[in-house]
Each structure stands twice: as structure tokens, then as C-alpha cells.
Amino acid sequence: MAKRSVLERINSTSLLALVLILVNSIYLFEAIKTAEPIKNGEVGITFFPIVASILLYIAAIIIFIAGIKEKSVLSFQLSRIGKPIMVIFLTLIYVLIFKSIGYFISSIIYVLCLMFLFEEESGFKKKKLLNILFTVIIVALIYILYQKIFGVRLPIGEVF
Amino acid sequence: MDNLLGILQGFQTLFIPGVFIYVLLGFIVGTFFGAVPGLTATLAIALLLPVTYSMDIVKSLVMCMGIYMAGMYSGSITAITINIPGAPSAMMTAIEGNKMMERGEGAKALGQAAFASMIGGTIGSILLMIVAPFAVKLALLIKTPGKFSLILFAFVVVILAQRKSIAKGAVATILGIMIATIGIDIMQPAARFTFGIDPLVQGIDLMPLIIGTFAISELLIQSEKSSDEYKLINKEMLKQKISRRDFLPTIKEIKEIGLMTYIKGALIGYFIGVLPGAGGSMAAFISYAEAMRSSNDPDKFGTGTLEGIAAAESANNAVCGGALVPMLTFSIPGDAVAAVVLGVLIINGLQPGPRLMTTQFHLVAPMFAALFVSALIILPLTLYILGPYFIKIVTINRKILYSSIALVAMVGGYVSTYSTFQMLMTLIMGVIAYVLRKQNYPTVSLLLGFILGPMIEKYFRRSLYINDGNPLIFFTQWDSIVFLLLIVVFYYFLTKRKGVDIKEIIEKNRS
Structure with a gap:
């Protein structure tokens, strides 16, 4: 059986993970734009959201990898x-x-x-x-x- | 002594006819929502949420308790009769109960499910009344860094409880936390994550999130289902005939099952209820597995045994009492229903915690009483009076049901702030929850993340502030250390230890 490329292996699991990564990037960008996470040694209003964002990246990447390992393919009914x-x-x-x-x-x-x-x-x-x-x-x-x-x-x- | 007096006064308040009627009403609503596949007690309370604004808080809370207890029990009705659990917590009951139904022992199975639920629910409620005051004393000892570690522990348990996909549990929880960060910062008067949209400065209300997550997403899921699928269920249901006199379990049956099975199930359910995010289905599963492990005849499991029903139903109803302990003392809900009940409290301006449990105990005590009375008296009475008609209530017209739910949900979204913006948020949250549910992400974790997110951030920042930004404070205070150690212990038990493969054993027994 021919080996499928990453693009061909995208299914609903990995697609949603990609969407999450995209949304998370917008969130992270907004956080960085809003304020510095640590200022004068003090934790600011964006520190905690940035930590949450990094953790979301990790979890979404794990799901994405698991998704492309699945046998199912993307199909819309x-x-x-x-x-x-x-x-x-x-x-x-x-x-x-x-x-x-x-x-x-x-x-x-x-x-x-x-x-x-x-x-x-x-x-x-x-x-x-x-x-x-x-x-x-x-x-x-x-x-x-x-x-x-x-x-x-x-x-x-x-x-x- | 004060607590005992408070609880007795709670019973006194409950038995005022104007209050008691709400428990009864809640129980009937909960029975309906629990029995209809797709509808849950969580959804019932979510839909009730907007009206609690103008209702007396005691009446709202006792009604919620009626819904909670009934919803946990009534999932067994369709589980037994047509092998479709009305609620996820009745999954194990379906395995045994439907086999009995096929043998013509449906009423016996329904009776046993109600009896076990009654025992489990009652023990859970009694434990709630006994443990809650001690939990309050414990809560008073925990300082800010400890509170941070406690919520971190709650998050770890919520995520690890999703054993099938921990990453999905983590994503749902973090998404909830992120949604909660939208709006004014919790400690400084600065807006964040508004993306240039002015109405977002006020943040996203808890009500649109709850209604969207549980009502709108369900509406979307149900719209996918074909009418044929539904008509088949109705046809199956109308075929079933159940006689009232077969409901009562005999002494011989109870002896055969063994009182220990009920008590063990209740204790398992209670402690699982205390754990955040675990809930009725996990309690029923573990209790069923334990009953199978300790049974003299494990081969009968999966073939239609009362012992399996007793273990599962006693556990899932005991969850109710357990799940309320951390919710009322630490603001950490044990399951989805407790999370929505927490929403009822917050929306009505009450913050769960030691203060609520001491200075405002008169508001909480009738709730304890309502849970107890729902389990011990209303549950068996409902079965006996309404039992033969249970099947009919499930066969309500689908278009009327879901159109009504949609309207109540959307108007409920409007009522929270009298703005169509929050109504729009209800829809958006519903769509997000629908997409997540389609991919098996746990939406309860989303809700818990939303509720607990601001708290963990507040305690984290405050702890650092009082210790000049030094994070070592989390590792030097005893209360914090205890919860961090608990994280390690739970990580070991929830990820490293292999569970019993019930499915495999049942398949083997059936064949």
C-alpha cells in the first residue's frame, strides 16, 4: 500500500487540532500585544494566559499527531x-x-x-x-x- | 451541634409546602430529563438557570437537588427497557437490566435500580451532612498558595479522568480557562482578549456558557439524528408493558445481592463524587467492576443480574452527595451537575466556601435535606406511582421537545444581561461545544476550566505577590505540599494502574 502524505492523512481529529492551534496562535498574539507577562519582577495580566496557551499548543500537537496516525480520512456528509x-x-x-x-x-x-x-x-x-x-x-x-x-x-x- | 441544628432547620424549611413543591417539581423534571436519551439532569438545571434569577434561592436549590437525584436514577429506565441509557451514568445498568427485560423481568430490574438508587442516594446525602462541616474546617486551614495547589490538583484529576484521551481533556479544560480570561482582569482594572470588540470587555457570562454548552450543543446533536431512529425508539418503548406490583424487591433478592454490595457501591460513588470531573458514569463503572471482582459468581455478570444493577445504581446516586462537598466548601464541583448548581449559586451572588457554609448555612441546609428526602422518600414513591407510565413520558414528540428547549435556551441567554450579545454568545458557545462533542472532547472539563480558571489565576498571582514573586512558596507551605503530593499519587493511580477489562469479561459471559 502506498504511503500517504501528511496532507492526505488529515482527518477530522487532526483538522480540529489544527484549528485549535490557529485559534491559540491568535490568542497568544493578542496576549503578547496586550502586555508583558512579567514586568519589574511582577507577574502581569498576560502571564497566566500565556502559560495556558503554551499548554494548549502541547495538547493540540499531541492530538494532531494521534490524528494523522489514525486510519480514517476526512469526509464530509x-x-x-x-x-x-x-x-x-x-x-x-x-x-x-x-x-x-x-x-x-x-x-x-x-x-x-x-x-x-x-x-x-x-x-x-x-x-x-x-x-x-x-x-x-x-x-x-x-x-x-x-x-x-x-x-x-x-x-x-x-x-x- | 450547631450544624445538626442547622440541618434540622433545613428539614423544617423543606417541609414548608411552598418549598416542598419545588423538590417534587424538580424530581419530576429530573425524571423526564434523565429518562429521555440525550437529555440530562445537567441540561435541565442549565435551562432552569435563567429563572433562578427571580426565584428564591432556597427554592432554586431544593429544585436542583430534586432534578439531580432524579436525573441520576431515571437514566436506568430506558437503559433497562430499551437498552439505551437515558444518562451516561446508566451505562452499566443497561448491560444487566436489558438482559432481564428480555427475560420478562423488566419491572424487577426497574425496582432494583430504584431501590439501589434510594440506598446509594440516602447514604450519599447522610455522608454529605456529616463530612461537609469537617471539610469547611479543613478549607479554613488552607492558605492562598494551598488554594492554588488544590485547584491545580482538581485540574489534574479532571484531565486524567479522561483516560481515553488525556490530551482532549487538557484541551477542553484549557479552552475553558482561556474563555474565562476574556474581559476585565481579575486583579487589575485592565481589559484583555477583547480583540477590539467592545462588548467583550464585560467578558462572557457563566449563563451563556452553561446554556450553550449543554442545551444548544445537544440541540445540534439531536438535529443530526434521523427521525427513523427516533421513531424506532418510540415503537420499542410503546411495546413494553410494566406492572406496578413487580417493582418491589423481595427480601430474598436483597439478601442474595448482599447489603454490603449496596453500601460498598454507595461509598465508592460518594468518594468518586468528591473527585472533580469524575461523576456518575465512572462511579457506576468502578462499583460494577468491584462487585464483579468480589462476587462469588462473577460469571453471571453480563447475563442479567440484579447484583450488577445494585452496584451501579447505588454508586451513581451516591455521587450526588459526594460531588456537593468540594463544590460547597472549595468551589470545586465534583461533576457536571454540581458545576451547574455552582452556577446557580454564583449567578445569585453567593460564593461557595467556608463563609457560605457558616454564615449562610440556612440557605444550604434545605438543599441537604432535599437531597436526602429525594433519595429516601420521593424516589421510591415516584417509581410506585408513576412507574407504569415511565415509558410513555419518554415517547414525547421530538419536534415539540427540541423546539421548546431551543426557545427556553435562547431566551435564557438573553435574560442573563438583557442583551442580545450574550444571546449570541450562547449560540457561539453551543457551536464550540458541539464541535468538541463531535470529536469526543469532554465539555464538562470546558465548564470546569471556565469556573476554576479565574480562581487558580487569582491564587497564583496573589501567592507570588505576597512572596515577592518567589515561586518557592508553593513548595514550602504544608497545605500546598499536601496537594502537590496528591497530584503525584493520583497521577500514578489514574495513569499507571491498569483497570479491569469489564467489556471482555461480559462478552465472555454472554457467549
Whole structure:
């Protein structure tokens, strides 16, 4: 069997380790930029973060090496990660519209979209109506729980 | 004497109807979250976190105790009935319990799991009440350098407990520490790691981190699962029929198992609970292995034996009492649930430690009482009253369940500071935790790193400050030396000693 190059041996384990190394480098750069770790013999605000960063490098490199020794290869199954990406996207939209259009409308849109995403059976008009009904009930119940029972103020919307 | 009085007053407070109802409510919520595969007691308390802001702290804490005890026990329901542990701590119960279910002895297995959980939970709670006051006295003796070494010891145990991948445990813990460094420095009025983003000056709140790590990441994991997989579980569950009268274990069965199995399991669970980051699954595993090692007939393990269920369930419920001792006295949580309960305390402005345990003991005592009552009274009662319907609660509609969790989680993220920035942080933390979970990084370590990171840094810098920057202070103070030596001892036991290969023995017995 032909020997694979390091690049070919990159799988999800080693890829995540590489991402961690990259993020860690940004963190370390920011630490060095912020202040000296030791000044006049005194430990400063970046000393401890720099130590943590060095330890993270060591652990991430160990994981990277273990990753390239694995037999598995990098593969993406869009069918598997498609839904999580959709959930992340929907949640991001929800965060962005939450304050401006208020709790009720934003939450109804968010929950309804999630309902369809987690739908077990499709093709029935009845199901769609049921989803809308359940959405309204969930949004109303959580409103009652937070605002009425626990006295938490939820936004009513800036555009209205 | 003062402590005994305090605990009795705690029981008195607990039995006020307006307080007791919260333990019951917590227990029912915990039973549901523990029983449904994917949902955990940690998630339940994480979702409860935002509402504790406006709740009375005593009610919040007793509710958490109900969830904790129930969540630890109810994982056994699906473990026994359909061989899918509702919580990781029920893994060993699934091995024995499902075999019994296949033989038509499901109710007996469920009854035994509840009985063992009751014994383990009760012993754990009693030990908590006895040990906690002594732990407070010990905590008062530890000075700043010793506190640094103690947290260092906690980190080492948290990381080494991930025996399958110590490096991944280390990465998750350090990431938690790094996230905690964002914002104003703990000792000087200077901002760090804001990357030019103004809202980051206030740092990342504990609430978005907890909710993101446990709720949003779970939502993302669940969204991956196909509906067919879920429908199959529901179909399997609805097939099962369980009769109430079979729940009660007989004296003969208890004698056969041996009282020592329960007590040993409880003690193992309690001490594992005290160790940071270990938790219910490790306790159940070690107790099961010990029961197998000391059994007269180890060949029956893996074929559906009550002894295995008793050992595992007694241990995982005793963890609850153990995990609260370091959390309340040193701010070091023993497991994930204790870490989130620590979050409840911090968010409500309470700092665990000797002061909390002495001057504010009236807030903590009802919590001890709630744990005890949950184990001894509510747990068996719940099984007897709701047992035949347990299976139904697990079959709740998935889309309603996860849509509700998503909404509670995101609104909870907003409630922490009334800002959409922390809501966004909740999502970001959820995505980070999801990616880490996909690669088997322990997210509990991330949380522990986040909670303990600022503390270890503070003690480290303060120790150096009081000793003119000389690091030798960590090796000259007795309290610090003790914890540094403990690191060496635990390193030996957790890395050098080979464990029992349970899997191999079980496979052999089954074949």
C-alpha cells in the first residue's frame, strides 16, 4: 500500500487540532500585544494566559499527531451536517431579530422553523396546522413562564 | 451541634409546602430529563438557570437537588427497557437490566435500580451532612498558595479522568480557562482578549456558557439524528408493558445481592463524587467492576443480574452527595451537575466556601435535606406511582421537545444581561461545544476550566505577590505540599494502574 502524505492523512481529529492551534496562535498574539507577562519582577495580566496557551499548543500537537496516525480520512456528509448548520443559521437570525421585532413574532418564526426541521413525517396539511398550533402554545407558555411567573421582561419589539 | 441544628432547620424549611413543591417539581423534571436519551439532569438545571434569577434561592436549590437525584436514577429506565441509557451514568445498568427485560423481568430490574438508587442516594446525602462541616474546617486551614495547589490538583484529576484521551481533556479544560480570561482582569482594572470588540470587555457570562454548552450543543446533536431512529425508539418503548406490583424487591433478592454490595457501591460513588470531573458514569463503572471482582459468581455478570444493577445504581446516586462537598466548601464541583448548581449559586451572588457554609448555612441546609428526602422518600414513591407510565413520558414528540428547549435556551441567554450579545454568545458557545462533542472532547472539563480558571489565576498571582514573586512558596507551605503530593499519587493511580477489562469479561459471559 502506498504511503500517504501528511496532507492526505488529515482527518477530522487532526483538522480540529489544527484549528485549535490557529485559534491559540491568535490568542497568544493578542496576549503578547496586550502586555508583558512579567514586568519589574511582577507577574502581569498576560502571564497566566500565556502559560495556558503554551499548554494548549502541547495538547493540540499531541492530538494532531494521534490524528494523522489514525486510519480514517476526512469526509464530509452534507446530509449529516446539513440540519445542524440550518439550526445554527436559524438561531443566528433569531438572535438578530429578537430585540427589533420582539419576542412574540421572532419566537413564532424561530419555533415554527425548528418544528419543520425536526418534523418526523411530511406531506400532510394537517401536520402543518398542528405545527402552527404547537408553536403558538410553546411561545405563549414560555412567555407566561418568564414574564408572568418569574417577572422577566421580554422585548416587545422596537419597530412597533 | 450547631450544624445538626442547622440541618434540622433545613428539614423544617423543606417541609414548608411552598418549598416542598419545588423538590417534587424538580424530581419530576429530573425524571423526564434523565429518562429521555440525550437529555440530562445537567441540561435541565442549565435551562432552569435563567429563572433562578427571580426565584428564591432556597427554592432554586431544593429544585436542583430534586432534578439531580432524579436525573441520576431515571437514566436506568430506558437503559433497562430499551437498552439505551437515558444518562451516561446508566451505562452499566443497561448491560444487566436489558438482559432481564428480555427475560420478562423488566419491572424487577426497574425496582432494583430504584431501590439501589434510594440506598446509594440516602447514604450519599447522610455522608454529605456529616463530612461537609469537617471539610469547611479543613478549607479554613488552607492558605492562598494551598488554594492554588488544590485547584491545580482538581485540574489534574479532571484531565486524567479522561483516560481515553488525556490530551482532549487538557484541551477542553484549557479552552475553558482561556474563555474565562476574556474581559476585565481579575486583579487589575485592565481589559484583555477583547480583540477590539467592545462588548467583550464585560467578558462572557457563566449563563451563556452553561446554556450553550449543554442545551444548544445537544440541540445540534439531536438535529443530526434521523427521525427513523427516533421513531424506532418510540415503537420499542410503546411495546413494553410494566406492572406496578413487580417493582418491589423481595427480601430474598436483597439478601442474595448482599447489603454490603449496596453500601460498598454507595461509598465508592460518594468518594468518586468528591473527585472533580469524575461523576456518575465512572462511579457506576468502578462499583460494577468491584462487585464483579468480589462476587462469588462473577460469571453471571453480563447475563442479567440484579447484583450488577445494585452496584451501579447505588454508586451513581451516591455521587450526588459526594460531588456537593468540594463544590460547597472549595468551589470545586465534583461533576457536571454540581458545576451547574455552582452556577446557580454564583449567578445569585453567593460564593461557595467556608463563609457560605457558616454564615449562610440556612440557605444550604434545605438543599441537604432535599437531597436526602429525594433519595429516601420521593424516589421510591415516584417509581410506585408513576412507574407504569415511565415509558410513555419518554415517547414525547421530538419536534415539540427540541423546539421548546431551543426557545427556553435562547431566551435564557438573553435574560442573563438583557442583551442580545450574550444571546449570541450562547449560540457561539453551543457551536464550540458541539464541535468538541463531535470529536469526543469532554465539555464538562470546558465548564470546569471556565469556573476554576479565574480562581487558580487569582491564587497564583496573589501567592507570588505576597512572596515577592518567589515561586518557592508553593513548595514550602504544608497545605500546598499536601496537594502537590496528591497530584503525584493520583497521577500514578489514574495513569499507571491498569483497570479491569469489564467489556471482555461480559462478552465472555454472554457467549
